[in-house]
Amino acid sequence: MSRISDATITRLSQYYRSLASLEEGGQEMVSSMALARKHGVTPAQVRKDLSCFGQFGTRGLGYSVCQLKETIARILGLHRIWNVALVGAGSLGSALISYKEFKRQGFHIVAVFDNDLDKVGKKRRGLTILDIRRLPQMVKKLDINLAIIAVPKDAAQSVADLLIKAGLKMILNFAPISLKASPGITIRNVNMAIELEALSYRLVADKSFRPGNNPQLTPV
Amino acid sequence: MSRISDATITRLSQYYRSLASLEEGGQEMVSSMALARKHGVTPAQVRKDLSCFGQFGTRGLGYSVCQLKETIARILGLHRIWNVALVGAGSLGSALISYKEFKRQGFHIVAVFDNDLDKVGKKRRGLTILDIRRLPQMVKKLDINLAIIAVPKDAAQSVADLLIKAGLKMILNFAPISLKASPGITIRNVNMAIELEALSYRLVADKSFRPGNNPQLTPV
DNA sequence: GTCTGTGAAGAGTTTCACAGCT
DNA sequence: AGCTGTGAAACTCTTCACAGAC
The missing domain is CATH 3.40.50.720 (NAD(P)-binding Rossmann-like Domain)
Structure with a gap:
């Protein structure tokens, strides 16, 4: 009984938002490729995430926007108050x-x-x-x-x-x-x-030390 | 040149907070074990996180609270405005x-x-x-x-x-x-x-379907 | 004896690549 | 042909376990 990762759940929340806006735009089907591109992930990642919960797509066609949206809503508990x-x-x-x-x-x-x-x-x-x-x-x-x-x-x-x-x-x-x-x-x-500290780390790291291209940081 | 993971940076931020409060309490040395326990991670994790940036500890003794705090501040860019x-x-x-x-x-x-x-x-x-x-x-x-x-x-x-x-x-x-x-x-x-959706997912999952102990979710 | 630093093993996550359905 | 679903491979992150320093 493999537990589903937090990362997968977070991505489902994001897919859900894309699906909602695709639905508003009247689109009926969507491929893992199209969905992936919107979120900067690979199509395989989208398919794996969904396959944790069942088989929702149709080979050759993709996923029904409306059905997939409702399915994710049920998974995440967004179908209720x-x-x-x-x-x-x-x-x-x-x-x-x-x-x-x-x-x-x-x-x-x-x-x-x-x-x-x-x-x-x-x-x-x-x-x-x-x-x-x-x-x-x-x-x-x-x-x-x-x-x-x-x-x-x-x-x-x-x-x-x-x-x-x-x-x-x-x-x-x-x-x-x-x-x-x-x-x-x-x-x-x-x-x-x-969250801000993660950004300032990069700001510092970009300029000065960064493992590999700098001498090791010495204790103060 | 291995990039340092976000997870490591986040943990450094957390260690930093513990170190600040240890310093206030007047403690001089801290072991990876003590630091780890405060954050629900393993001592090896603490040592690995730190070792990405250098060697800051003393074998047999642990880390100087004050020095380690200052070092992390420099890594994260907290030493400046x-x-x-x-x-x-x-x-x-x-x-x-x-x-x-x-x-x-x-x-x-x-x-x-x-x-x-x-x-x-x-x-x-x-x-x-x-x-x-x-x-x-x-x-x-x-x-x-x-x-x-x-x-x-x-x-x-x-x-x-x-x-x-x-x-x-x-x-x-x-x-x-x-x-x-x-x-x-x-x-x-x-x-x-x-973040709330991740919680509601668990609320739903705890009660009803959860991969392994339930039939697969069917499309709506 | 205590505790760090780290290579190696283990666990978990992502990507690849392809069988199989439409 | 187009696209999903999924084992296997690749990669990443964590933990183990022990050499080495105090």
Whole structure:
């Protein structure tokens, strides 16, 4: 029972977006070649990714845009609405509430929590900020499936513990600290600073040292 | 000349954060084992990652916390200030301006651009929003090294083209569309919706089909 | 004894190349 | 002919295991 790689899932999400726009454009069939070119991957990669889940194409013709789109939606769980809890009503949290792409894919932020009692009771883009202590109760009441953490670094771990205690198993963490997942819990860390650091690494590397064409870096 | 993997660079960024907190705690030496445990990787992985850049440890003792931290800072380019341009003064853009972790690592957002003339001239957390048409001029004037895209999906590609035309080579894209990089240009795509989709995939997969313990998914 | 640095082995992912269907 | 589906090959990344330094 080979587990499917994260890379494959990420690519399926991307194919899905292309298929949606092809469908809008009225195209009926698409080949692995055409799809691959849009995403800078090989056609074989597209076919392998899809073949993890079944056989969806027709030899000689390609894939039905509409059918393939619906199939990927079912694989990724985009055919339904997910209720999402957001913890952290700061500026990043507020931005996430109004982030269109979440809603478009069926992720509805149905509750916002914060531990700052000055914020509790106030509104953020139509949602009333709730006391974090009401989390367990609201997870049940609103049938929440997923959680997003958008709090400062130092609060992130304790928020994650609270979410897990409230029964949530899937967490998307935007705090700049890597939270480790215990068994049965999935945490995805999005660290925006680390993304920038990968770019600045290249900026430095392009100019000066780069393994192979430079002497080894010496300790400071 | 083996290129260093993105995974290695990401881990270095993470080690760096641990080292900073160890240094604050006054610890002088750290072993690959201790560092590894904090990040859920193997000690061999830590040593391999570091060995890409040189030999920084002492056998029998481990690594000097302070020296290793400084060395990683130099590798990643965190020993200096980078000037960053932000395009898109919406709610995500505004959140990024006040994102502490950027400043902490030396990424200073020095200019914000938008194409909405209603916004141009207004302020966002101390920065005056500039007309996107002034981008080329400001890139030179402010010595901008990196750019962040935080505009709606449909505008992202044309913004990227503008940035590249203005001479920028490193772009962090938050718009929910994967921008492809031409040669010499590096674009990192952070798609927050795709991160959630990876979680919802697992939520679906855990319950129902999962390759191996279920019949193959049939086309819709 | 402790712990690093690294070649070799192992695991995982991507690409190749071709059989087989339309 | 055109294109998928898939074993096998190639490649990449991770882990093992041990020589060598302290």
